[in-house]
Amino acid sequence: xxxxxxxxxRRISLDDPLSVQEYFHSRGWTDGLPVVPxxxxxxxxxxxxxxxxxxxxxxxxxxxxxxxxxxxxxxxAVMAGCLPMHVPVVITAVTAMLAEEFLLxxxxxxxxxxxxxxxxxxxxxNEIGMDATFNALGPSDRASTCIGRAVxxxxxxxxxxxxxxxxxxxxxxxxxxxxxxxEDEENSPWESLATERLGDPHxxxxxxxxxxxPRQVMNEWTTEPEQILDTFVAEMRANMRHYSIWPGNYAIVxxxxxxxxxxxxxxxxxxxxxxxxxxxRIHRREWADCGKRAVVGEKxxxxxxxxxxxxxxIIVAAGGPAGGFGAVxxxxxxxxxxxxxxxxxxxxxx
Amino acid sequence: MTIEVLDPSYxxxxxxxxxxxxxxxxxxxxxxxxxxxxxxxxxxxxxLERELIDSFxxxxxxxxxxxxYSAPADPEIMDRAKEWNALVSGIGD
Numbered sequence: 001x002x003x004x005x006x007x008x009x010r011r012i013s014l015d016d017p018l019s020v021q022e023y024f025h026s027r028g029w030t031d032g033l034p035v036v037p038x039x040x041x042x043x044x045x046x047x048x049x050x051x052x053x054x055x056x057x058x059x060x061x062x063x064x065x066x067x068x069x070x071x072x073x074x075x076x077a078v079m080a081g082c083l084p085m086h087v088p089v090v091i092t093a094v095t096a097m098l099a100e101e102f103l104l105x106x107x108x109x110x111x112x113x114x115x116x117x118x119x120x121x122x123x124x125x126n127e128i129g130m131d132a133t134f135n136a137l138g139p140s141d142r143a144s145t146c147i148g149r150a151v152x153x154x155x156x157x158x159x160x161x162x163x164x165x166x167x168x169x170x171x172x173x174x175x176x177x178x179x180x181x182x183e184d185e186e187n188s189p190w191e192s193l194a195t196e197r198l199g200d201p202h203x204x205x206x207x208x209x210x211x212x213x214p215r216q217v218m219n220e221w222t223t224e225p226e227q228i229l230d231t232f233v234a235e236m237r238a239n240m241r242h243y244s245i246w247p248g249n250y251a252i253v254x255x256x257x258x259x260x261x262x263x264x265x266x267x268x269x270x271x272x273x274x275x276x277x278x279x280x281r282i283h284r285r286e287w288a289d290c291g292k293r294a295v296v297g298e299k300x301x302x303x304x305x306x307x308x309x310x311x312x313x314i315i316v317a318a319g320g321p322a323g324g325f326g327a328v329x330x331x332x333x334x335x336x337x338x339x340x341x342x343x344x345x346x347x348x349x350x
Numbered sequence: 351m352t353i354e355v356l357d358p359s360y361x362x363x364x365x366x367x368x369x370x371x372x373x374x375x376x377x378x379x380x381x382x383x384x385x386x387x388x389x390x391x392x393x394x395x396x397x398l399e400r401e402l403i404d405s406f407x408x409x410x411x412x413x414x415x416x417x418x419y420s421a422p423a424d425p426e427i428m429d430r431a432k433e434w435n436a437l438v439s440g441i442g443d
Contacts, residue, residue, distance in 0.1 A: 009356040010356070010361060011354050011356060014352060014355065016353060017353060020353060020355055039353065039356070071356075075357075075358045076358050103420060106421055109420070110420055157358045158359070336421075337420075
């Protein structure tokens, strides 16, 4: 049994687990779904697994100066259904979200309504049973669902990112319940996202991105990389026309059926990034075609790129074995927030 | 038989904020307007400036626009704000 004596959170005695549900719901501490009661033993077991003292400072939310401790993060992880072995990923995800470039307050308070998308890489994916294949962008496995939910509960309970409080989203989207996926590294022809961003081929890491809802595309009628990517580019251009013209981190998710065509054509991630960077562009005058004539102004001939540079395209290998589908995940609002990648076990301020 | 659970909220550590001091009078005061930069703030601040001049006799208005509407005001703006008698921060959409 792990030591519970160092836990400093207020202890609450309730009649039974059902009473816990109603008590927590009534205080706005849940997302509306049932939670696992965060008993001292369960929380201490999480801290024991991750090897952190209860008062370990995971990070400080830079706008409001909120210090987030390992104990509080672990409590919310338990509530979300996490097992102790999931908690290192939750801690890392929170660390990534606190990176200055992520702009956590802006992304979570905005009327734009983005969710936090977590992409997990490295050996830890397999150790905790994450599945990068079927239903990759949905509830694919226990670990992914619980980790994504834990982050949402952390935001709500430690930063009051709740609807109508800090969260001013006009709509939001279903990814705000839980959104976490693993990359299918074993079946990918490319280096992993984490390796690409951190330069370490063996690292386990989490990438956090402030993301709008995924847009599914389909092209099963060609094996040409350029034509496949033109479908993705069309969706990115549509987002620029209908939503936001500003450049930022777009993510594209490629399933095995499409990845095999890139592999056969010996296309690297860099090849894909450069192709999309050149093609995903619109002129401001195109806004007039979709009802935004009022903001075209004198800049109609100005060209806008979806990506500030090729490297801003996040390429993720994931998805079930059959289907020529793909997904485009637009950024929250251009470059205001940038995706952050942190290695599991890394201390960013030591 | 009871169950003991831990409070998941930020809880008692919540920092207490106090209101900024209120000037006794706005007559001849320098008032700063800090906009988040969105289009909707323009007309509101225009109207507010007229109202403060006509009804309260303020001396001048200094307008500042944040470089990132989703982040706190730039440190340079906050430095300049020290010279003002009052500040209005507006969020427009």
